[in-house]
Amino acid sequence: xxxxxxxxxxxxxxxxxxxxxxxxxxxxxxxxxxxxxxxxxxxxxxxxxxxxxxxxxxxxxxxxxxxxxxxxxxxxxxxxxxxxxxxxxxxxxxxxxxxxxxxxxxxxxxxxxxxxxxxxxxxxxxxxxxxxxxxxxxxxxxxxxxxxxxxxxxxxxxxxxxxxxxxxxxxxxxxxxxxxxxxxxxxxxxxxxxxxxxxxxxxxxxxxxxxxxxxxxxxxxxxxxxxxxxxxxxxxxxxxxxxxxxxxxxxxxxxxxxxxxxxxxxxxxxxxxxxxxxxxxxxxxxxxxxxxxxxxxxxxxxxxxxxxxxxxxxxxxxxxxxxxxxxxxxxxxxxxxxxxxxxxxxxxxxxxxxxxxxxxxxxxxxxxxxxxxxxxxxxxxxxxxxxxxxxxxxxxxxxxxxxxxxxxxxxxxxxxxxxxxxxxxxxxxxxxxxxxxxxxxxxxxxxxxxxxxxxxxxxxxxxxxxxxxxxxxxxxxxxxxxxxxxxxxxx
Numbered sequence: 185x186x187x188x189x190x191x192x193x194x195x196x197x198x199x200x201x202x203x204x205x206x207x208x209x210x211x212x213x214x215x216x217x218x219x220x221x222x223x224x225x226x227x228x229x230x231x232x233x234x235x236x237x238x239x240x241x242x243x244x245x246x247x248x249x250x251x252x253x254x255x256x257x258x259x260x261x262x263x264x265x266x267x268x269x270x271x272x273x274x275x276x277x278x279x280x281x282x283x284x285x286x287x288x289x290x291x292x293x294x295x296x297x298x299x300x301x302x303x304x305x306x307x308x309x310x311x312x313x314x315x316x317x318x319x320x321x322x323x324x325x326x327x328x329x330x331x332x333x334x335x336x337x338x339x340x341x342x343x344x345x346x347x348x349x350x351x352x353x354x355x356x357x358x359x360x361x362x363x364x365x366x367x368x369x370x371x372x373x374x375x376x377x378x379x380x381x382x383x384x385x386x387x388x389x390x391x392x393x394x395x396x397x398x399x400x401x402x403x404x405x406x407x408x409x410x411x412x413x414x415x416x417x418x419x420x421x422x423x424x425x426x427x428x429x430x431x432x433x434x435x436x437x438x439x440x441x442x443x444x445x446x447x448x449x450x451x452x453x454x455x456x457x458x459x460x461x462x463x464x465x466x467x468x469x470x471x472x473x474x475x476x477x478x479x480x481x482x483x484x485x486x487x488x489x490x491x492x493x494x495x496x497x498x499x500x501x502x503x504x505x506x507x508x509x510x511x512x513x514x515x516x517x518x519x520x521x522x523x524x525x526x527x528x529x530x531x532x533x534x535x536x537x538x539x540x541x542x543x544x545x546x547x548x549x550x551x552x553x554x555x556x557x558x559x560x561x562x563x564x565x566x567x568x569x570x571x572x573x574x575x576x577x578x579x580x581x582x583x584x585x586x587x588x589x590x591x592x593x594x595x596x597x598x599x600x601x602x603x604x605x606x607x608x609x610x611x612x613x614x615x616x617x618x619x620x621x622x623x624x625x626x627x628x629x630x631x632x633x634x635x636x637x638x639x640x641x642x643x644x645x646x647x648x649x650x651x652x653x654x655x656x657x658x659x660x661x662x663x664x665x666x667x668x669x670x671x672x673x674x675x
Contacts, residue, residue: 191472196416200467204345207475207539209462217343217350221459224539227483229353229459233333235385235480236355236457239377245329245357250311252334253302258310261435265309268402272338274304274350304337309403309428309454312358313436320360320450322441327370328360346463347420347675354458360450362440364429367451368406371427374455375408378423386461387478387591388412388468389598390422391621391670393646398630401454405429411645411670413598414467417619419645419672422464425455463675469563469590475540476563478590479583486512486519486579487541489532491548498523501547504572511576517583537562542586543579563590604668608659611671615642621672625665627658636660642671 189206190198204210209225212218221229237247253276259266280296283289305311312330320328337351346352357374361367375392382390390410400407404426412422433439433449440450469476479485488509490501505521512519520541522532529546536544546558557575560567563586570578601620605611614622626632626644637643646669653667 189472189474192415199472200463201345203466203470203474204463209466209475210345212345215350217340219345219349219351221353224483225462228465228477228481229462231481231483232381232385232461233355236381237331237333239381240331240355240357243329243373243377245331245359247333248330249332249334250308250315252305254305254308254311256301256303258314259303261310262403262431264431265403269306269338272306272340274337274339276302276304305334306336306338307454307456308332308334308336308356309358309432310436313432313438313452316358316360316450317436317438320438320440323362323443326360326362326440326450327366329357329370330359331355331357344463346459346466348460352459354456356456357454359453360433360438361452362442362448362450364451367429367453368427371406371408371425371453371455374425374453375410375423378425378455378457379410382410382412382422382461383591385478385480386465386468387480387587387594388422388464389591389595391646391648392650393648393670395424395646396630396633396644396669398633399644401426403428403431404454405431408649409646411621411672412464412468413601413620413672414464414675415597416467417601417673419621419670419674420460420464420467421645421674422461423455423457426453428452428454468594470540473565474538476590477540477542479542479587482540482542483518484520484536484539484541485517485583486543486545487532487536488519488521488545488547489529489536490521490523491529491546493549497549498525500552504552505547508572508575512579515576515580517579537565543582545575545579561586563593602670606656606659611636611642611659612640615640615671615673619673621645621670623652623668623670624659625656625667626669627661627663627665629661629663632658632660636671642673645670645672645674 189202192199208222210219210221213220278292278296280293281290282293284291333355335351335353340348340350343349359370379390379392382388390412395407406427408425409421410423412420414420430449432452438450439447442448488505492498509519509521542562544560555572556569559570561582603614604623611624656665658665
């Protein structure tokens with residue numbers, strides 16, 4: 185199976201696009217800007233989804249589902265929210281088709297115009313807060329901790345598989361609280377949960393921070409984020425959590441009776457991650473040979489490839505392998521025994537390398553005689569011969585070690601690509617030469633932020649929650665700065 189991938193050094197963007205398609209993760213669809221997620225790609229997303237869903241439920245959240253269509257009037261109730269999403273909305277105006285009288289085909293029936301247009305959800309705050317008005321009456325109904333797994337549509341003109349598509353899959357949490365303190369604590373709790381998932385399951389190091397005012401979610405008082413660094417030195421926003429204050433409660437008149445009998449508006453949060461995480465996973469770890477998947481999210485953690493001549497040898501190998509497959513599955517390890525006779529071992533080795541399977545076992549006649557397996561790890565491509573009675577322990581070690589190793593590799597790269605600068609000239613040089621995160625002082629003004637973005641295409645990725653808080657002078661204006669912020673070019 186010839187991979188023939190463009191290398192990352194040649195053209196990182198082309199490498200990514202080719203890898204997503206050749207590794208059978210996704211492909212472009214007949215609908216412009218939308219993608220088909222193929223079974224192997226969806227299997228990775230399902231593992232992400234299952235783990236995140238478990239984490240949400242452990243912290244007291246429940247799943248629900250809300251309509252795909254949102255009345256246009258709902259979006260107009262929260263001014264900054266509609267302004268933030270207006271240019272991305274797909275709008276349903278009619279409810280019926282009919283055959284054209286001249287026989288030219290199907291047309292929209294002009295008599296079937298909706299009284300009020302419907303927006304295909306770009307996010308669900310408005311429809312959910314309209315619902316919460318009916319669900320919340322008193323302090324006994326709070327906190328309300330709801331999550332939804334759904335698809336959303338944000339009309340994008342320039343798309344890229346997983347990273348930016350007109351329709352994508354995600355989860356969106358929407359919570360209501362009795363106090364401001366509780367709502368902020370919720371947003372911070374989810375930020376920590378996202379960071380935990382990114383680092384301990386995706387093996388992707390992230391920086392936790394807050395967004396500047398101009399980068400906040402439309403309608404939020406505060407937006408918290410996790411930012412990751414891809415191998416080309418560009419940043420990727422991997423998840424966000426928002427403290428919404430009482431903006432949506434006031435817009436939709438969601439009040440509750442306090443213990444003292446007073447009527448007060450509730451406090452809100454919302455938060456989400458999407459199939460963009462799939463793109464982050466590919467770009468954080470993969471190499472010029474294909475995907476490199478963290479074992480915790482790999483659909484196939486171990487593949488076993490028999491090397492044989494004739495059916496007698498295959499039957500003998502299969503008989504030896506069968507107990508190993510059962511033992512691994514009993515330990516919760518996903519394993520595939522690839523005994524297809526339509527492809528040669530070399531083709532299979534290439535296929536599973538391309539698809540990022542963490543551990544590969546090969547067994548041939550000589551291995552049968554010696555009581556061994558050839559064991560290969562995907563992250564370093566190292567191979568070794570392991571006795572059959574030690575192979576289960578070796579696999580367990582490798583799955584753990586690969587998870588740690590690819591995290592460390594990504595972490596070391598990230599750390600090596602955080603650069604402190606003090607002047608605007610130095611900033612520009614690092615941005616164009618080295619890339620990565622640039623820690624620089626900023627005077628806190630939107631005007632300066634806009635100037636930097638316009639001149640360099642770099643944005644403030646976040647104001648880090650932890651790290652150096654030494655004050656200084658803005659690299660552009662020389663005005664006082666309370667601390668360094670992180671800039672980068674980003675996806």
